[in-house]
Amino acid sequence: MSLLHLPHHDGSPIYLDDEAPRLGTSVRVRVRTHPAHPVDAVWLRTTFDAEPVYHQMHPTDGGWWEGSLPVHNPVTHYRFLLVRGEDQEWLTGRGLVQHDVPDAGDFKVCAFDPAPDWGRDGVVYQVFPDRFARSAAADEREVPAWAVPAEWDDEVAFEPHDPRTPLQFYGGDLDGVVEHLDHVGDVGADILYTTPVFPGESNHRYNATTFSEVDPLLGGDEAYARLSSAVHARGWRILGDLTTNHTGDTHEWFRAAQADPTDPHRTFYYFDEAGGYACWMGHGTLPKVNHADPDLRAAMVEGPDSVVGRWLRPPYDVDGWRIDVANMTGRLGAIDVNHEVARAARRTAAELREDPLVIAEHNHDATGDVDGDGWHGSMNYSGFSWPVWSWLRDPASPARPFGRPAAVPRRSGERVVATFQDWLGSLGWRATSSSWNILGSHDSARIRTLVGGDAAVHRVAAGLQFLLPGVPMVFAGDEIGLEGVLGEDSRRPMPWHAPERWDRETLAAYGALAGLRRSRAAFLRGGLRWAHVDDDTIAWLREHPEGTVLVVARRAGGEAFTLPLARGTHLFGTEPGGADLEPGDGGDGGVVVPSSPGARLDVWSVAEQSQ
Incomplete structure (x- = not known):
């Protein structure tokens, strides 16, 4: 089914001439229509202090309509009314x-500063320190009393209720990460994100005992400074991981508060009269912190001496934060100060660094949390991961989704594109472009297991990750085909000592996709226009004033189809082969996208036919 005849607008430069206008100004907006489906009139509808207001748009050559959008509110919503005779449609x-819908899915333009360019244009590489690499110094450290020691090739304990799961200790450290930065470069990444480095009586360290030092088991403060220096020496960036929602029950704040009801840290937590306390999802080892308390806010997120601020300063020079459980931070029952926390974290970071990034973990609906001066973006599980999973999942895969009581459904291309559209409309163009495209993480199954071990389908998934709007985040090991049926199992150690286990073809594809993404403004700042979709094929255009590219992704073999485009030059394919696009037979003015015998992804530089 071809989709290029549909009217189109998005937040990219061809359609919106300023993504971050100042209040009181106006921006030019454009809508593309197709000559074969002409419209009689187009009206821009926005809201002025929540009151609908209409502005007439004017036709220009080639089916384009132009208008002016007043930026009256910090987050301005707008949509378009298309009139064809007696018929009316909303874009x-x-x-x-074809019917009236709520404003939740309207386009948005935001008067607050966007995420920094490096955070939008880069490629993120996620490291789980305990499982990534051991330096020689790791062999000299004493295993802590809480830990269950494991050899690097030991099987990961991951079954539900296995007591070893959070305690199994492989001993990876930060100097081990430094030693393998060349590999990170081979993947094409230039942003290193590590899960927490603060001490915690677990291998994941999300149950921090303090925020004032780096875990000695990782090499301590000095090792973190060395890692930061090594990353910055390459011109890259480094992100920390902070649990703003909770601490560990062994945290110095919590121990002081629990031991003495009059201790000043008591208000940092939600204690009841009987001494009980609120915690994350019923886990008593993770007491929830109280961001409604100004003292906790000052200690955690406000000012240069807060936890957020301290690690952004030398010698650590962290460039920003990934905020753990950001969706629940500052929320408990009737209390909701989440946006205030996000605003404070961004403000603190901006006071200390010229261009910091603050990204939210949010595995549900981040709508509203990423608007305005909230989080710059989210780990976009709902808007990217789950639709990709549902399109590419092998029905026989044992991969387990988190948060759902049923297996990941396998859906058609049409339903997946509809899912992408819904989430893009809900989150907005700018937040989507700044959010992370994730195929898997330390909390989920591995993409290789989800696709049933099929390397070709895995590479198609990587193409979606790198070439749709959003920032690719690669969980260490995906690029070489590591597997895992759920989050804990996906935390298998990197097999540095066994290169024969590596999928070198997929590693090369990741590096090539990263290079392709950086080479074209269309992938970094271009729009998204769906071109063709059927059960097994999804094709889209990324449009930019500097050029347009066509991407065709197939999860299985498929027939050729025609698109109303001029010739196209082949740029990239995940599988061998790939030819330039040529005009089709019969003088229909389009090009034929060739058939494929199996899963593959191809990219062409194209020009649209004149309209």
């Missing part, structure tokens, strides 16, 4: 609809 961020 919203979620696509074209």
Whole structure:
């Protein structure tokens, strides 16, 4: 099914001339229509202090309509009313609809500063320190009393209720990460994100005992400074991981508060009269902190001496934070100060660094949390991971989704594109472009297991990750084909000592995709226009004033199809082969996208036919 005849608008430069306008100004907006489906009039509808207001748009050559959008509110919503005779349609961020719909899916323009360019244009590489690499110094450290020691090739304990799961200790450290930065470069990444480095009586360290030092088991403060220096020496960036929602029950704040009801840290937590306390999802080892308390806020997120601030300063020079459980931070029952926490974290970071990034872990719906001066973006599980999983999942895969009581459904291309459209409309163009495209993480199954071990389908998934709007985040090991049926199992150690286990073809594809993404403004700042979709094929255009590219992703073999494009030059393919696009037979003015015998992804530089 071809989609290029549909009216289109998005937040990219061809359609919106300023993504971060100042209050009181106006921006030019454009809508593309197709000559074969002409419209009689187009009206821009926005809201002025929540009151709908209409502005007439004017036709230009080639089916384009132009208008001016007043930026009256910090986050301005807008949509388009298309009139064809007696018929009317809305063009919203979620696509074209023939009936009245709520404003939740409208386009958005935001007057607050966007995420920094490096955070939007880069490629993120996630490291789980205990399982990534051991330096020689790791052999000299004493295993802590809480730990269950493991050899690097030991099987990971991951079954539910296995007491070893959080305690199994492989002993990876930060100097081990430094020693393998060349590999990170081979993947094409330039942003290193590590899960927490603060001490915690677990291998994941999300149950911090303090935020004032780096775990000695990782090499301590000096090792973190060495890692930061090594990353910055390459011109890259480094992100920390901070649990703003909770601490560990062995944290110095919590121990002081629990031991003495009059201790000043008591208000940092939600204690009841009987001494009980709120915690994350019923886990008593993870007491929830109280961001409604100004003293906790000052200690955690406000000012240069807060936890957020301290690690952004020398010698650590962290460039920003990934905020753990950001969706629940500052929220408990009737209390909701989440946006205030996000605003404070961004403000603190901006006071200490010229261009910091603050990204939220949010595995549900981040709508509203990423608007305005909230989090710069989110780990976009709902808007990217789950639709990709549902399109590419092998029905026989044992991969387990988290958060759902049923297996990942396998859906058609049409339903997956509809899912992408819904989430893009809900989150907005700018937040989506700044959020992370994730195929898997330390909390989920591995993509290789999800696709049933099929390397070709895995590479198609990587193509979606790198070439759709958003920032690719690669969990260490995905690039060489590591597997895992759920989060804990996906934390298998990197097999540095066994290169024969590596999928070198997939590693090369990751590096090539990263290079392709950086080489074209269309992938870094271009729009998204769906071109063709059927059960097994999804094709889209990334449009930019500097050029347009066509991406065709197939999860299985498929027939050729025609698109109304001029010739196209082949740029990239995940599988061998790939030819330039040529005009089709019969003088229909389009090009034929060739058939494929199996899963593959191809990219062409194209020009649209004149309209």
